[in-house]
Amino acid sequence: MPILLSCMDPLNQRRTDPHFAAETAAARALGADIGLIDHDLLLAGEATAAARTVPRDRGPAWYRGWMIPSTAYAALAAALAACGTPLIVDPASYRAAHELPGWYPTFAPLTPASRWQANSPGRIPETATLSALAAALGAGPGIVKDYVKSAKHAWETACYIPDLADTARLHQVVAAFIAEQGSYLAGGIVLRAFEAFTADGRRAAETRVWWLDGTPLLIGAHPDTSTQNPVPALDSVADRVKQLGARFVTTDLALRNDGVWRVIEVGDGQVSDLPTDIEPDLVVNALLSAPHRSASGPNR
Known part of the structure:
Protein backbone atom coordinates (compact mmCIF):
# COMPACT_ATOMS: atom_id res chain seq x y z
CA MET A 1 0.00 0.00 0.00
CA PRO A 2 1.37 3.48 -0.84
CA ILE A 3 2.19 5.94 1.89
CA LEU A 4 0.08 9.13 2.05
CA LEU A 5 1.96 12.39 2.45
CA SER A 6 0.30 15.54 3.70
CA CYS A 7 1.25 18.85 5.35
CA MET A 8 2.12 19.17 9.01
CA ASP A 9 0.29 21.61 11.25
CA PRO A 10 2.54 24.69 11.65
CA LEU A 11 1.39 24.94 15.28
CA ASN A 12 2.05 21.29 16.09
CA GLN A 13 4.47 19.56 13.75
CA ARG A 14 3.55 16.10 15.03
CA ARG A 15 0.05 16.25 13.55
CA THR A 16 -1.55 16.91 10.16
CA ASP A 17 -2.64 20.39 9.18
CA PRO A 18 -6.33 20.51 10.23
CA HIS A 19 -7.40 21.16 6.63
CA PHE A 20 -6.23 17.65 5.65
CA ALA A 21 -6.71 15.81 8.96
CA ALA A 22 -9.80 13.93 7.78
CA GLU A 23 -7.89 12.57 4.79
CA THR A 24 -4.96 11.27 6.84
CA ALA A 25 -7.40 9.81 9.37
CA ALA A 26 -9.14 7.94 6.55
CA ALA A 27 -5.78 6.67 5.28
CA ARG A 28 -4.75 5.45 8.74
CA ALA A 29 -8.07 3.62 9.08
CA LEU A 30 -7.17 1.75 5.89
CA GLY A 31 -3.78 0.79 7.30
CA ALA A 32 -1.63 3.29 5.40
CA ASP A 33 1.49 4.96 6.75
CA ILE A 34 1.39 8.77 6.92
CA GLY A 35 4.22 11.17 6.24
CA LEU A 36 4.10 14.89 6.99
CA ILE A 37 5.80 17.61 4.94
CA ASP A 38 6.83 20.97 6.38
CA HIS A 39 5.22 23.13 3.70
CA ASP A 40 6.81 26.36 4.96
CA LEU A 41 10.32 24.91 4.72
CA LEU A 42 9.55 23.48 1.30
CA LEU A 43 8.51 26.91 -0.01
CA ALA A 44 11.68 28.34 1.52
CA GLY A 45 13.78 26.00 -0.64
CA GLU A 46 14.64 23.48 2.07
CA ALA A 47 13.20 20.31 0.52
CA THR A 48 15.34 17.83 2.47
CA ALA A 49 14.52 19.49 5.78
CA ALA A 50 10.85 19.71 4.78
CA ALA A 51 10.72 15.92 4.36
CA ARG A 52 12.75 15.14 7.50
CA THR A 53 9.94 13.28 9.32
CA VAL A 54 8.73 11.22 6.33
CA PRO A 55 9.24 7.48 6.96
CA ARG A 56 12.19 6.13 4.97
CA ASP A 57 12.17 3.23 2.52
CA ARG A 58 8.38 2.88 2.47
CA GLY A 59 7.97 2.74 -1.30
CA PRO A 60 5.68 4.91 -3.45
CA ALA A 61 3.83 7.89 -2.01
CA TRP A 62 0.84 10.03 -2.92
CA TYR A 63 0.77 13.65 -1.78
CA ARG A 64 -2.43 15.37 -0.62
CA GLY A 65 -1.75 18.83 0.68
CA TRP A 66 -1.28 22.49 -0.02
CA MET A 67 -0.31 23.66 -3.49
CA ILE A 68 3.40 23.40 -4.31
CA PRO A 69 5.21 25.40 -7.04
CA SER A 70 6.54 23.08 -9.74
CA THR A 71 10.19 23.78 -8.95
CA ALA A 72 9.63 23.04 -5.26
CA TYR A 73 7.73 19.87 -6.17
CA ALA A 74 10.71 18.68 -8.21
CA ALA A 75 13.03 19.35 -5.25
CA LEU A 76 10.68 17.47 -2.94
CA ALA A 77 10.53 14.54 -5.36
CA ALA A 78 14.31 14.33 -5.40
CA ALA A 79 14.53 14.49 -1.58
CA LEU A 80 11.91 11.78 -1.15
CA ALA A 81 13.48 9.51 -3.79
CA ALA A 82 16.79 9.78 -1.94
CA CYS A 83 15.18 8.44 1.23
CA GLY A 84 13.38 5.56 -0.48
CA THR A 85 9.86 7.04 -0.50
CA PRO A 86 9.40 8.30 -4.07
CA LEU A 87 6.40 10.29 -5.21
CA ILE A 88 4.05 8.40 -7.53
CA VAL A 89 3.42 11.56 -9.60
CA ASP A 90 6.75 12.57 -11.13
CA PRO A 91 7.66 16.27 -11.50
CA ALA A 92 7.00 16.40 -15.26
CA SER A 93 3.48 15.01 -14.83
CA TYR A 94 2.81 17.35 -11.92
CA ARG A 95 3.87 20.40 -13.92
CA PHE A 107 -7.24 20.73 -23.98
CA ALA A 108 -7.16 23.64 -26.46
CA PRO A 109 -10.36 22.63 -28.33
CA LEU A 110 -12.30 22.52 -25.05
CA THR A 111 -11.07 25.65 -23.25
CA PRO A 112 -10.91 29.42 -23.88
CA ALA A 113 -8.11 30.51 -26.24
CA SER A 114 -4.97 31.45 -24.32
CA ARG A 115 -1.49 32.90 -24.80
CA TRP A 116 1.25 33.16 -22.21
CA GLN A 117 4.76 34.31 -21.44
CA ALA A 118 7.16 33.47 -18.61
CA ASN A 119 7.44 36.31 -16.10
CA SER A 120 9.10 36.69 -12.71
CA PRO A 121 7.19 38.00 -9.67
CA GLY A 122 6.99 41.78 -9.50
CA ARG A 123 8.11 42.40 -13.08
CA ILE A 124 5.56 44.13 -15.31
CA PRO A 125 5.93 43.23 -19.01
CA GLU A 126 6.33 46.00 -21.55
CA THR A 127 3.13 47.24 -23.17
CA ALA A 128 4.36 46.05 -26.56
CA THR A 129 4.91 42.54 -25.21
CA LEU A 130 1.40 42.38 -23.75
CA SER A 131 -0.10 43.80 -26.93
CA ALA A 132 1.55 41.08 -29.00
CA LEU A 133 0.14 38.40 -26.71
CA ALA A 134 -3.32 39.95 -26.83
CA ALA A 135 -3.24 40.39 -30.61
CA ALA A 136 -3.06 36.63 -31.04
CA LEU A 137 -6.45 36.39 -29.28
CA GLY A 138 -8.16 39.09 -31.34
CA ALA A 139 -10.36 41.92 -30.12
CA GLY A 140 -12.89 41.55 -27.34
CA PRO A 141 -12.74 40.95 -23.59
CA GLY A 142 -10.26 38.72 -21.82
CA ILE A 143 -8.83 37.86 -18.44
CA VAL A 144 -5.32 37.71 -17.01
CA LYS A 145 -3.98 34.98 -14.72
CA ASP A 146 -0.68 33.29 -14.00
CA TYR A 147 0.14 29.69 -14.89
CA VAL A 148 -1.98 28.43 -11.99
CA LYS A 149 -4.38 31.05 -10.60
CA SER A 150 -6.29 34.21 -11.37
CA ALA A 151 -7.34 37.02 -9.04
CA LYS A 152 -11.11 36.60 -9.45
CA HIS A 153 -11.65 38.24 -6.07
CA ALA A 154 -10.33 41.44 -7.71
CA TRP A 155 -12.32 40.93 -10.91
CA GLU A 156 -12.73 44.54 -12.01
CA THR A 157 -9.19 45.69 -11.27
CA ALA A 158 -6.84 42.71 -11.59
CA CYS A 159 -8.59 40.04 -13.66
CA TYR A 160 -11.10 41.18 -16.30
CA ILE A 161 -9.95 43.15 -19.35
CA PRO A 162 -12.94 44.72 -21.16
CA ASP A 163 -11.12 44.92 -24.50
CA LEU A 164 -7.82 43.20 -25.22
CA ALA A 165 -7.17 45.76 -27.96
CA ASP A 166 -7.18 48.59 -25.38
CA THR A 167 -3.44 48.55 -24.66
CA ALA A 168 -3.56 51.06 -21.82
CA ARG A 169 -6.26 49.15 -19.94
CA LEU A 170 -4.55 45.84 -20.70
CA HIS A 171 -1.30 47.06 -19.17
CA GLN A 172 -3.14 48.51 -16.16
CA VAL A 173 -4.99 45.28 -15.34
CA VAL A 174 -1.91 43.09 -15.82
CA ALA A 175 0.13 45.39 -13.57
CA ALA A 176 -2.58 45.21 -10.90
CA PHE A 177 -2.66 41.42 -11.19
CA ILE A 178 1.11 41.15 -10.77
CA ALA A 179 0.91 43.36 -7.68
CA GLU A 180 -1.98 41.25 -6.35
CA GLN A 181 0.00 38.01 -6.71
CA GLY A 182 3.23 39.41 -5.30
CA SER A 183 5.86 36.76 -4.66
CA TYR A 184 3.28 34.01 -5.36
CA LEU A 185 3.09 34.72 -9.10
CA ALA A 186 3.33 31.25 -10.66
CA GLY A 187 5.37 30.85 -13.83
CA GLY A 188 4.27 33.81 -15.87
CA ILE A 189 1.42 35.79 -17.38
CA VAL A 190 -1.51 34.19 -19.22
CA LEU A 191 -4.07 36.09 -21.28
CA ARG A 192 -7.30 34.22 -22.01
CA ALA A 193 -10.23 35.10 -24.23
CA PHE A 194 -13.30 35.81 -22.11
CA GLU A 195 -16.28 33.47 -22.39
CA ALA A 196 -19.59 34.07 -20.57
CA PHE A 197 -20.79 31.21 -18.36
CA THR A 198 -23.88 30.51 -16.31
Whole structure:
Protein backbone atom coordinates (compact mmCIF):
# COMPACT_ATOMS: atom_id res chain seq x y z
CA MET A 1 0.00 0.00 0.00
CA PRO A 2 1.37 3.48 -0.84
CA ILE A 3 2.19 5.94 1.89
CA LEU A 4 0.08 9.13 2.05
CA LEU A 5 1.96 12.39 2.45
CA SER A 6 0.30 15.54 3.70
CA CYS A 7 1.25 18.85 5.35
CA MET A 8 2.12 19.17 9.01
CA ASP A 9 0.29 21.61 11.25
CA PRO A 10 2.54 24.69 11.65
CA LEU A 11 1.39 24.94 15.28
CA ASN A 12 2.05 21.29 16.09
CA GLN A 13 4.47 19.56 13.75
CA ARG A 14 3.55 16.10 15.03
CA ARG A 15 0.05 16.25 13.55
CA THR A 16 -1.55 16.91 10.16
CA ASP A 17 -2.64 20.39 9.18
CA PRO A 18 -6.33 20.51 10.23
CA HIS A 19 -7.40 21.16 6.63
CA PHE A 20 -6.23 17.65 5.65
CA ALA A 21 -6.71 15.81 8.96
CA ALA A 22 -9.80 13.93 7.78
CA GLU A 23 -7.89 12.57 4.79
CA THR A 24 -4.96 11.27 6.84
CA ALA A 25 -7.40 9.81 9.37
CA ALA A 26 -9.14 7.94 6.55
CA ALA A 27 -5.78 6.67 5.28
CA ARG A 28 -4.75 5.45 8.74
CA ALA A 29 -8.07 3.62 9.08
CA LEU A 30 -7.17 1.75 5.89
CA GLY A 31 -3.78 0.79 7.30
CA ALA A 32 -1.63 3.29 5.40
CA ASP A 33 1.49 4.96 6.75
CA ILE A 34 1.39 8.77 6.92
CA GLY A 35 4.22 11.17 6.24
CA LEU A 36 4.10 14.89 6.99
CA ILE A 37 5.80 17.61 4.94
CA ASP A 38 6.83 20.97 6.38
CA HIS A 39 5.22 23.13 3.70
CA ASP A 40 6.81 26.36 4.96
CA LEU A 41 10.32 24.91 4.72
CA LEU A 42 9.55 23.48 1.30
CA LEU A 43 8.51 26.91 -0.01
CA ALA A 44 11.68 28.34 1.52
CA GLY A 45 13.78 26.00 -0.64
CA GLU A 46 14.64 23.48 2.07
CA ALA A 47 13.20 20.31 0.52
CA THR A 48 15.34 17.83 2.47
CA ALA A 49 14.52 19.49 5.78
CA ALA A 50 10.85 19.71 4.78
CA ALA A 51 10.72 15.92 4.36
CA ARG A 52 12.75 15.14 7.50
CA THR A 53 9.94 13.28 9.32
CA VAL A 54 8.73 11.22 6.33
CA PRO A 55 9.24 7.48 6.96
CA ARG A 56 12.19 6.13 4.97
CA ASP A 57 12.17 3.23 2.52
CA ARG A 58 8.38 2.88 2.47
CA GLY A 59 7.97 2.74 -1.30
CA PRO A 60 5.68 4.91 -3.45
CA ALA A 61 3.83 7.89 -2.01
CA TRP A 62 0.84 10.03 -2.92
CA TYR A 63 0.77 13.65 -1.78
CA ARG A 64 -2.43 15.37 -0.62
CA GLY A 65 -1.75 18.83 0.68
CA TRP A 66 -1.28 22.49 -0.02
CA MET A 67 -0.31 23.66 -3.49
CA ILE A 68 3.40 23.40 -4.31
CA PRO A 69 5.21 25.40 -7.04
CA SER A 70 6.54 23.08 -9.74
CA THR A 71 10.19 23.78 -8.95
CA ALA A 72 9.63 23.04 -5.26
CA TYR A 73 7.73 19.87 -6.17
CA ALA A 74 10.71 18.68 -8.21
CA ALA A 75 13.03 19.35 -5.25
CA LEU A 76 10.68 17.47 -2.94
CA ALA A 77 10.53 14.54 -5.36
CA ALA A 78 14.31 14.33 -5.40
CA ALA A 79 14.53 14.49 -1.58
CA LEU A 80 11.91 11.78 -1.15
CA ALA A 81 13.48 9.51 -3.79
CA ALA A 82 16.79 9.78 -1.94
CA CYS A 83 15.18 8.44 1.23
CA GLY A 84 13.38 5.56 -0.48
CA THR A 85 9.86 7.04 -0.50
CA PRO A 86 9.40 8.30 -4.07
CA LEU A 87 6.40 10.29 -5.21
CA ILE A 88 4.05 8.40 -7.53
CA VAL A 89 3.42 11.56 -9.60
CA ASP A 90 6.75 12.57 -11.13
CA PRO A 91 7.66 16.27 -11.50
CA ALA A 92 7.00 16.40 -15.26
CA SER A 93 3.48 15.01 -14.83
CA TYR A 94 2.81 17.35 -11.92
CA ARG A 95 3.87 20.40 -13.92
CA ALA A 96 1.83 19.31 -16.96
CA ALA A 97 -1.39 19.10 -14.92
CA HIS A 98 -0.66 22.00 -12.57
CA GLU A 99 0.39 24.75 -14.98
CA LEU A 100 -1.63 26.02 -17.94
CA PRO A 101 1.23 25.80 -20.49
CA GLY A 102 1.48 22.10 -19.66
CA TRP A 103 -2.17 21.16 -20.14
CA TYR A 104 -3.42 23.79 -22.59
CA PRO A 105 -2.11 22.19 -25.83
CA THR A 106 -4.00 19.00 -25.00
CA PHE A 107 -7.24 20.73 -23.98
CA ALA A 108 -7.16 23.64 -26.46
CA PRO A 109 -10.36 22.63 -28.33
CA LEU A 110 -12.30 22.52 -25.05
CA THR A 111 -11.07 25.65 -23.25
CA PRO A 112 -10.91 29.42 -23.88
CA ALA A 113 -8.11 30.51 -26.24
CA SER A 114 -4.97 31.45 -24.32
CA ARG A 115 -1.49 32.90 -24.80
CA TRP A 116 1.25 33.16 -22.21
CA GLN A 117 4.76 34.31 -21.44
CA ALA A 118 7.16 33.47 -18.61
CA ASN A 119 7.44 36.31 -16.10
CA SER A 120 9.10 36.69 -12.71
CA PRO A 121 7.19 38.00 -9.67
CA GLY A 122 6.99 41.78 -9.50
CA ARG A 123 8.11 42.40 -13.08
CA ILE A 124 5.56 44.13 -15.31
CA PRO A 125 5.93 43.23 -19.01
CA GLU A 126 6.33 46.00 -21.55
CA THR A 127 3.13 47.24 -23.17
CA ALA A 128 4.36 46.05 -26.56
CA THR A 129 4.91 42.54 -25.21
CA LEU A 130 1.40 42.38 -23.75
CA SER A 131 -0.10 43.80 -26.93
CA ALA A 132 1.55 41.08 -29.00
CA LEU A 133 0.14 38.40 -26.71
CA ALA A 134 -3.32 39.95 -26.83
CA ALA A 135 -3.24 40.39 -30.61
CA ALA A 136 -3.06 36.63 -31.04
CA LEU A 137 -6.45 36.39 -29.28
CA GLY A 138 -8.16 39.09 -31.34
CA ALA A 139 -10.36 41.92 -30.12
CA GLY A 140 -12.89 41.55 -27.34
CA PRO A 141 -12.74 40.95 -23.59
CA GLY A 142 -10.26 38.72 -21.82
CA ILE A 143 -8.83 37.86 -18.44
CA VAL A 144 -5.32 37.71 -17.01
CA LYS A 145 -3.98 34.98 -14.72
CA ASP A 146 -0.68 33.29 -14.00
CA TYR A 147 0.14 29.69 -14.89
CA VAL A 148 -1.98 28.43 -11.99
CA LYS A 149 -4.38 31.05 -10.60
CA SER A 150 -6.29 34.21 -11.37
CA ALA A 151 -7.34 37.02 -9.04
CA LYS A 152 -11.11 36.60 -9.45
CA HIS A 153 -11.65 38.24 -6.07
CA ALA A 154 -10.33 41.44 -7.71
CA TRP A 155 -12.32 40.93 -10.91
CA GLU A 156 -12.73 44.54 -12.01
CA THR A 157 -9.19 45.69 -11.27
CA ALA A 158 -6.84 42.71 -11.59
CA CYS A 159 -8.59 40.04 -13.66
CA TYR A 160 -11.10 41.18 -16.30
CA ILE A 161 -9.95 43.15 -19.35
CA PRO A 162 -12.94 44.72 -21.16
CA ASP A 163 -11.12 44.92 -24.50
CA LEU A 164 -7.82 43.20 -25.22
CA ALA A 165 -7.17 45.76 -27.96
CA ASP A 166 -7.18 48.59 -25.38
CA THR A 167 -3.44 48.55 -24.66
CA ALA A 168 -3.56 51.06 -21.82
CA ARG A 169 -6.26 49.15 -19.94
CA LEU A 170 -4.55 45.84 -20.70
CA HIS A 171 -1.30 47.06 -19.17
CA GLN A 172 -3.14 48.51 -16.16
CA VAL A 173 -4.99 45.28 -15.34
CA VAL A 174 -1.91 43.09 -15.82
CA ALA A 175 0.13 45.39 -13.57
CA ALA A 176 -2.58 45.21 -10.90
CA PHE A 177 -2.66 41.42 -11.19
CA ILE A 178 1.11 41.15 -10.77
CA ALA A 179 0.91 43.36 -7.68
CA GLU A 180 -1.98 41.25 -6.35
CA GLN A 181 0.00 38.01 -6.71
CA GLY A 182 3.23 39.41 -5.30
CA SER A 183 5.86 36.76 -4.66
CA TYR A 184 3.28 34.01 -5.36
CA LEU A 185 3.09 34.72 -9.10
CA ALA A 186 3.33 31.25 -10.66
CA GLY A 187 5.37 30.85 -13.83
CA GLY A 188 4.27 33.81 -15.87
CA ILE A 189 1.42 35.79 -17.38
CA VAL A 190 -1.51 34.19 -19.22
CA LEU A 191 -4.07 36.09 -21.28
CA ARG A 192 -7.30 34.22 -22.01
CA ALA A 193 -10.23 35.10 -24.23
CA PHE A 194 -13.30 35.81 -22.11
CA GLU A 195 -16.28 33.47 -22.39
CA ALA A 196 -19.59 34.07 -20.57
CA PHE A 197 -20.79 31.21 -18.36
CA THR A 198 -23.88 30.51 -16.31
CA ALA A 199 -23.21 31.91 -12.88
CA ASP A 200 -23.45 31.12 -9.19
CA GLY A 201 -23.69 34.68 -7.96
CA ARG A 202 -20.84 36.44 -9.77
CA ARG A 203 -18.79 33.27 -10.28
CA ALA A 204 -19.16 30.72 -13.03
CA ALA A 205 -21.03 27.71 -11.62
CA GLU A 206 -18.18 25.20 -11.96
CA THR A 207 -18.26 21.44 -11.64
CA ARG A 208 -15.06 19.67 -10.59
CA VAL A 209 -14.33 16.19 -11.92
CA TRP A 210 -11.60 14.11 -10.32
CA TRP A 211 -9.83 11.59 -12.58
CA LEU A 212 -7.60 8.69 -11.58
CA ASP A 213 -5.78 6.90 -14.39
CA GLY A 214 -8.16 8.42 -16.94
CA THR A 215 -11.38 7.34 -15.20
CA PRO A 216 -13.79 9.74 -13.42
CA LEU A 217 -13.53 9.17 -9.70
CA LEU A 218 -15.63 11.94 -8.17
CA ILE A 219 -17.88 14.71 -9.48
CA GLY A 220 -18.94 17.66 -7.35
CA ALA A 221 -19.24 21.43 -7.16
CA HIS A 222 -16.05 23.47 -7.28
CA PRO A 223 -15.02 24.29 -3.69
CA ASP A 224 -15.45 28.02 -4.39
CA THR A 225 -19.04 27.71 -5.62
CA SER A 226 -22.23 26.67 -3.83
CA THR A 227 -23.95 24.99 -6.76
CA GLN A 228 -23.06 22.96 -9.80
CA ASN A 229 -24.69 22.51 -13.17
CA PRO A 230 -25.88 19.08 -14.31
CA VAL A 231 -22.88 17.04 -15.38
CA PRO A 232 -22.33 16.73 -19.13
CA ALA A 233 -21.19 13.70 -21.06
CA LEU A 234 -17.50 13.43 -20.30
CA ASP A 235 -16.26 11.48 -23.32
CA SER A 236 -14.40 14.37 -24.95
CA VAL A 237 -12.86 15.45 -21.65
CA ALA A 238 -11.88 11.86 -20.84
CA ASP A 239 -10.04 11.61 -24.15
CA ARG A 240 -8.01 14.71 -23.32
CA VAL A 241 -7.26 13.55 -19.77
CA LYS A 242 -5.90 10.29 -21.17
CA GLN A 243 -3.81 12.19 -23.71
CA LEU A 244 -2.33 14.35 -20.96
CA GLY A 245 -1.06 11.18 -19.31
CA ALA A 246 -0.93 12.41 -15.70
CA ARG A 247 -2.32 9.87 -13.23
CA PHE A 248 -4.35 12.05 -10.86
CA VAL A 249 -6.07 15.07 -12.41
CA THR A 250 -8.95 17.45 -11.82
CA THR A 251 -10.92 19.29 -14.49
CA ASP A 252 -13.16 22.25 -13.67
CA LEU A 253 -16.06 22.50 -16.12
CA ALA A 254 -18.64 25.24 -16.66
CA LEU A 255 -21.65 25.66 -18.93
CA ARG A 256 -21.21 28.53 -21.37
CA ASN A 257 -24.21 30.78 -21.98
CA ASP A 258 -24.74 29.19 -25.39
CA GLY A 259 -25.13 25.74 -23.81
CA VAL A 260 -21.62 24.44 -24.60
CA TRP A 261 -19.57 22.83 -21.82
CA ARG A 262 -16.04 24.18 -21.46
CA VAL A 263 -12.97 23.26 -19.43
CA ILE A 264 -12.07 26.22 -17.20
CA GLU A 265 -9.02 24.74 -15.48
CA VAL A 266 -7.04 21.54 -15.20
CA GLY A 267 -5.12 20.69 -12.04
CA ASP A 268 -3.03 18.05 -10.37
CA GLY A 269 -5.33 16.11 -8.07
CA GLN A 270 -2.79 16.02 -5.25
CA VAL A 271 -3.22 19.76 -4.63
CA SER A 272 -6.87 20.23 -5.63
CA ASP A 273 -9.29 20.92 -2.80
CA LEU A 274 -12.22 18.63 -2.07
CA PRO A 275 -15.74 20.04 -1.67
CA THR A 276 -16.50 20.57 2.00
CA ASP A 277 -19.62 18.39 1.86
CA ILE A 278 -17.83 15.31 0.52
CA GLU A 279 -16.16 12.82 2.82
CA PRO A 280 -12.56 12.06 1.76
CA ASP A 281 -12.86 8.27 2.03
CA LEU A 282 -13.67 7.73 -1.64
CA VAL A 283 -10.63 9.63 -2.91
CA VAL A 284 -8.26 8.29 -0.26
CA ASN A 285 -9.34 4.69 -0.76
CA ALA A 286 -8.98 5.00 -4.55
CA LEU A 287 -5.46 6.41 -4.27
CA LEU A 288 -4.31 3.76 -1.84
CA SER A 289 -5.84 0.99 -3.96
CA ALA A 290 -4.46 2.22 -7.30
CA PRO A 291 -1.84 0.10 -9.10
CA HIS A 292 1.67 0.81 -7.87
CA ARG A 293 3.21 2.21 -11.00
CA SER A 294 4.88 5.46 -11.90
CA ALA A 295 3.09 7.94 -14.11
CA SER A 296 4.06 7.47 -17.72
CA GLY A 297 4.62 11.20 -18.03
CA PRO A 298 2.56 13.70 -19.97
CA ASN A 299 2.15 13.32 -23.68
CA ARG A 300 3.71 16.14 -25.69
